[in-house]
Structures are given as C-alpha cells and as structure tokens.
Amino acid sequence: MELMWETLNENMELEPLVKPPVDRVQLVKYAGASGDFNPLHTVEEFARQAGLDGVIAHGMLSMGFLGQYLRHLLGVKGDILRMKVRFQRMVKPGDVLTCRGTVRTLRKDDRIAELEVAAVNQSGDIVTAGVAEVRFF
Amino acid sequence: MPVDRSLIGKKTNVHVVDVEKGHIRRFAEAVGDPSPLYVDEAFAESTPFRGLIAPPTFATTLARVIPGPLADVPGFDLHRVLHGEQEYVFHRPMRPGDRYWVQQEVIDVYDRAGRSGRMTFIVIETRAKDINDLPVVTGRETIIYRQD
Numbered sequence: 001m002e003l004m005w006e007t008l009n010e011n012m013e014l015e016p017l018v019k020p021p022v023d024r025v026q027l028v029k030y031a032g033a034s035g036d037f038n039p040l041h042t043v044e045e046f047a048r049q050a051g052l053d054g055v056i057a058h059g060m061l062s063m064g065f066l067g068q069y070l071r072h073l074l075g076v077k078g079d080i081l082r083m084k085v086r087f088q089r090m091v092k093p094g095d096v097l098t099c100r101g102t103v104r105t106l107r108k109d110d111r112i113a114e115l116e117v118a119a120v121n122q123s124g125d126i127v128t129a130g131v132a133e134v135r136f137f
Numbered sequence: 138m139p140v141d142r143s144l145i146g147k148k149t150n151v152h153v154v155d156v157e158k159g160h161i162r163r164f165a166e167a168v169g170d171p172s173p174l175y176v177d178e179a180f181a182e183s184t185p186f187r188g189l190i191a192p193p194t195f196a197t198t199l200a201r202v203i204p205g206p207l208a209d210v211p212g213f214d215l216h217r218v219l220h221g222e223q224e225y226v227f228h229r230p231m232r233p234g235d236r237y238w239v240q241q242e243v244i245d246v247y248d249r250a251g252r253s254g255r256m257t258f259i260v261i262e263t264r265a266k267d268i269n270d271l272p273v274v275t276g277r278e279t280i281i282y283r284q285d
Contacts, residue, residue: 019169020169026167026169029163029166029167030167030168032163032167033160033163033164033166033167033198034164034167034197034198034201035197035198035201035202036197036201038215038218039215040215040216046216049216050216051216058220059220059223060194060197060220060223061167061168063194063223064167064168064170064192064194065168065169067168067170067192067193067194068168068169068170068172068192070193071170071172071174071192071193072172076174076184076185076186079227079230080193080227081226081227082224082225082226082227083193083194083223083224083225084222084223084224084225085222085223085224086221086222087219087220087221087222087223130222137185
C-alpha cells in the first residue's frame with residue numbers, strides 16, 4: 001500500500017513486502033543486468049573453492065529488493081534521496097526475503113522521512129539493513 | 138601495489154555511460170520490481186516524474202561498466218572479496234537516454250581484526266555527473282578484503 005505523508009508517524013512500522021524465493025536463474029539474470037559477474041554468484045565450483053557450500057546472492061540484489069520496497073511504498077508520490085545499507089548475512093538460492101521498514105524521523109518542513117529498512121530471511125535473520133531518506137512531493 | 142593504504146586516491150579514468158531503456162527494463166526484471174515507472178512510458182509521463190526513471194540500485198551498473206580502481210592491483214584475489222556496505226546519494230533520478238560521466242576513486246583503506254584474521258576495508262566512491270557537470274548519483278561502497 002502506498003504511503004501518504006499526512007498519515008506517517010515516527011516509529012510507525014510499515015507494511016512488509018515479501019519477495020518470491022531467490023533462485024539461481026534470478027542470480028544469472030541479476031549478474032547480466034547489473035554487470036557484476038563475480039562467479040561467486042553463479043558458478044558452484046568457484047563458490048566451493050571460496051569456502052562456501054554453494055553460490056550466494058549478490059548483496060546488491062538484496063539492496064535492489066529494498067529499493068523496490070521503497071518505490072512500492074512511495075508509488076509516484078515521492079522520490080528516494082539516499083539509501084545506505086550494510087550486508088550482514090549471505091543469501092542463498094531458496095531463501096525468502098521480506099522487506100521491512102520503520103519510520104524514524106519526519107522532517108515536516110521539507111517533507112522528508114528517514115526510514116529504517118531491512119531485508120529479513122525466512123529464519124528471521126537480518127541479511128541487509130540500513131537507512132533511507134525519501135521526500136514526498 | 139598491494140591492498141593497503143597506498144591505494145587511497147587511486148582513480149579510474151572518466152568514462153561515458155549511456156543509460157538505455159532496455160537495460161533498465163532487464164535490471165528491473167532481474168530484481169523482480171514491477172514498478173511501471175521503469176518501463177511504461179505513457180504512465181511515467183503522467184506522473185510527477187514526467188517520464189521513465191531507473192530503479193535506485195540501477196546505480197550499481199554505473200560502477201560495473203568500467204574496469205574498477207582495483208582491477209590492476211597485483212595479486213588481488215576475487216575469492217577474498219566481500220561487499221560490506223553500500224550507500225547511494227541520489228541528486229536526481231537516473232533516466233533512459235541520459236549520458237553520464239562516471240569516475241571511481243578509492244577514498245579510504247583501513248584494517249580491522251576479524252574473527253578469521255586481518256580484514257582490509259576499501260571504500261570506493263563512484264561519482265556520476267551529467268553533461269552539464271551536475272551530480273546525478275554518488276555511490277560509496279565498502280569492500281571487505283580478507284588478508285589471511
């Protein structure tokens with residue numbers, strides 16, 4: 001559901017967005033579309049040589065989910081000014097990520113909201129988390 | 138040149154990047170982001186954006202089309218690299234049809250002791266400017282390099 005500036009409150013939790021399970025084809029598509037061809041994300045053998053038990057998703061894919069979440073929340077009512085995230089945990093094929101958000105501060109004069117956002121896996125672990133600033137038109 | 142503080146200040150050349158509609162569409166599809174702002178021209182025209190824009194993390198593509206500042210570091214081992222943090226400051230939306238001038242620079246390198254040994258953090262700034270030299274997006278990525 002799109003947010004309305006007038007109904008936002010500090011500490012308000014935002015409706016989450018559940019993504020379909022990450023799969024290997026998505027990792028190949030994301031590698032192609034992003035230009036990040038690190039074989040850690042697509043080549044099983046390379047990932048095992050790097051000490052993992054298989055390929056892992058691009059951190060940027062999970063940040064992409066959070067970008068989608070922000071756009072989903074804003075619709076066409078506002079713009080994204082800043083995003084900053086930390087990649088805390090690996091994401092593997094089959095993982096189901098849920099994007100969550102909380103309103104931290106509202107700058108009423110310039111209609112800017114600072115949000116805390118996180119992508120959480122099916123075990124409830126935060127994989128990618130950070131802050132975003134969005135401005136409502 | 139090893140992975141240490143001597144990398145600070147290392148820059149790439151300034152590269153030209155043309156933002157393409159089909160590339161934006163493929164990127165949004167790969168993420169699974171259905172916003173019509175990225176693909177539906179008639180819809181996007183009718184919004185306050187007055188035309189198509191790119192998803193925010195499309196900015197990652199600006200950093201990938203060029204050999205990065207770490208590309209020619211001798212002994213640099215991709216197996217040892219992790220993406221630690223990423224920040225983007227959006228000065229204005231990225232749009233298909235735009236041409237940007239993109240440059241990357243290593244702005245900081247520092248060591249931290251981790252559970253598995255010495256880790257070096259490399260902070261790279263990516264600056265995209267438009268043809269009028271106005272900033273479009275500034276990215277700051279922190280790469281974690283496992284030294285041990």
